[in-house]
Amino acid sequence: MTTNSQPEDRQLIPRRGLMRSGLIVSAMTMLSRVLGLARDVVVATLLGAGDGADAFFVAFKIPNFLRRLFAEGAFNQAFVPVLSEYSTQRDRQEIRELLNAVAGSLTAILALITALAMLGAPWLVWLFAPGFGRDPEKLAMTADMLRLTFPYLLLISLTAFAGSVLNTWNRFAVPAFTPVLLNLSLIGAALLLTPLMEEPAMALAWGVxxxxxxxxxxxxxxxxRLGLMPTPWPNLAHDGVRRILKLMGPALFGVSVSQINLLLDTVLASLLAAGSVSWLYYSDRLVELPLGVFGVAIGTVILPALSKRHAEQSSAHFAAMLDWAIRLVLLLGLPAALALAVLAEPLLITLFHYGAMTDTDIQMAAMSLRAYAFGLVAFMLIKVLAPGFFARQNTVTPVKVGIFAMVANMVFNLILIWPLAHAGLALATALSAFLNAGLLGYLLRKEGVLVFQPGWRRFAVQLLGGSTLMCVALYVIAPEWTQWLAMSLWQRVAWVSGLVALGAGLYFAWLGVFGLRVRHLKMRA
Structure with missing residues (x-):
């Protein structure tokens, strides 16, 4: 190790406030999610909830699920701690060698997986959506789309690799902005390519x-610009690559358990009434907005920060960061979840009730939206609690918790699918997420890694009081959902904007009156 270069290398990674970094990621993610909702409005208007929509959602969900599982899940959680350790303790040459080996190995492995998946597309569709097997035309159409969408896994995994490097060097804005390009591509494909296709949904596959x-x-x-562009060269024997692969195995079932549960929802939903896959998709998209803007943003900035604190053996700062992240999740996630539940139909009508989307589709999607909203806080907590293990390069504990939560989710699915149909699947996912988050928190506390800081009792009063005031105001003021059906687009947008502004204003006003200040939310990386 070249110790003389360490001070210079450390200076390349400036320490910034986690709150500032989180706001940057949240702003970029908000832009992406708003465009994502615009994309879904276009898709809902053109395709509704029919066979073409179901086929595309499954063809996109398969590589997208694997992206979250591998690229943003297992790979990111294994790669960032190792890269953070290298950036803290190794010289620039060793860092470049690590990046070259990881980029080359990742490309080689995923290129092989992509080729096999494209060859076996019909079997892969049947595995992920067995109900499509009852309709050969629908199965074939989905398989054709999958051959176009599956290479996205290779491309987006390499994008995630680049994003992990940039995040480790505290360049959070670029990776956070990158998903905007996905939404712009899909919107462009829907508007420009759809008229050229015999099957309109096929245009979206090209967009992916x-x-x-x-x-x-x-x-x-x-x-x-950072001087960190790798020259990919596969090297599975590299020490850093071997450590990453060792950490990736258990990590597959760690932070990505919620994605596995959502996939199980799709498999079972394909066996239910036509449109069930789409109802779950549209409701999940609304939950993904606060989850991405708040939960994913906090988890994104906290993982490299925790990894660096672990490398420096700063346990007190490590514990304070976890406490800060949990408070921020509750502060932002609880009111978001309650607002989604209270305004389920108005939000769905405003965004999706156009073209082929029917009144029944809105009612069905609202049922699953409320169930997903119930689990929103748990989904967000998983995003910030799992890094408490991964930053310490402990992927064994989360995998045990993840397997237990997955089994519980299947049990909940089988219990709830019969009385509640697709909404039962969403509720089962929410319940298993609470189980997952609860066990992660309990084990972090048991290991002495999570230490709650002073002020939680006062924080609880602030949080619950503000949330109650917001919910009561929204419930009383919002028109009945049937009245929204007669409104024009701009009337709907004006009402939703006003209700969101009112709810947020009352909530934060309550917090301010009862003593919460911005300085209380600051945390140094």
Missing amino acids: LIAGVAQLVFQVPFLL
């Missing part, structure tokens, strides 16, 4: 492939 290329190319200049 175009987006994968655009997202990867976008990050290259920023890696070059």
Whole structure:
């Protein structure tokens, strides 16, 4: 190890406030999610909840699920702690060797997986959506789409690799902005390519492939600017690669358990009434907005910070960061979940009740939206509690918790699917998420890693009081959902905007009156 270069290398990674970094990621993620909702409005208007929509959602969900499982899940959680350790304790040459070996190995492995998946597309569709097997045309259409969408896994995984490097060097804005290109590509494909296709949904599959290329190319200049653009060369014998692979195995069942549960929902939903897959998709998209803007943003900035504190053996700061992250999740996640539940139909009508989307589709999607909203806080807590293990390069404990939560989710599915149909699947996912988050928190406390800081009793009063005031106001003031059906687009947008502003204003006003200040939310990386 070249110790003389360590001070210089450390200076390359400036320490910034976690709150500031979180706001940057949240702002970029908000832009992406708003465009994502615009994308879904376009898709809902063109395709509704029919066979074409179901086929595309499954064809996109398969690589997207694997992206979250591998690229943003297992790979990110294993790669960032090792890279953070290298950035703290190794010189620039060793860092470059690690990046070259990881980029080359990742490309080789995923290229092979992509080729096999494209060859076996019909069997892969049947595995993920067995109900499609009852309709050969629907199965074949989905398989054709999957051959276009599956290469997205390779492209977006390399994008995630680049994003992990940028995040470790505290360049959070670029990776957070990158998903905007996916939404722009899909919107463009829906508007420009749909009229050219015999099957309109096939245009969206092309949009996914175009987006994968655009997202990867976008990050290259920023890696070059840092002097960290790798020269990919597979090297599975590299010590860093071997450590990452060792950590990735258990991590597959760690932070990504919620994604596995959502996939199980799709498998079972394909066996229910036509439209069930789409109802779950549209409701999940609304839950993904606060989850991405708040939960994922906090988890994104806290993982490299926790990894660096662990490498420096700063246990007190490590514990304080986890406490800060939990408070921020509750502060933002609880009111978001309650607002989604109270305004389920108005939000769905405003965003999706156009074209092929029917009144019945809105009612069905609202049922699953309320069930997902119930689990929103738990989904967000998983995003910030799992890094408490991964930052210490402990992937064994989360995998045990993840397996237990997955089994519980299947039991909940079988119990709830019969009385509640697709909404039962969403509720089962929410219940298993609470079980997952609860066990992660309990084990972090038991290991002495999570230490609650002073002020929790006062914080609880502030949080519950503000949330109650917001819910009562929204419930009393919002029109009945049937009245929203007669409104024009701009009337709906005006009402939703006003209700959101009112709810947020009352909530934060309550917090301010009862003593919560911005300075209380600051935390140094």
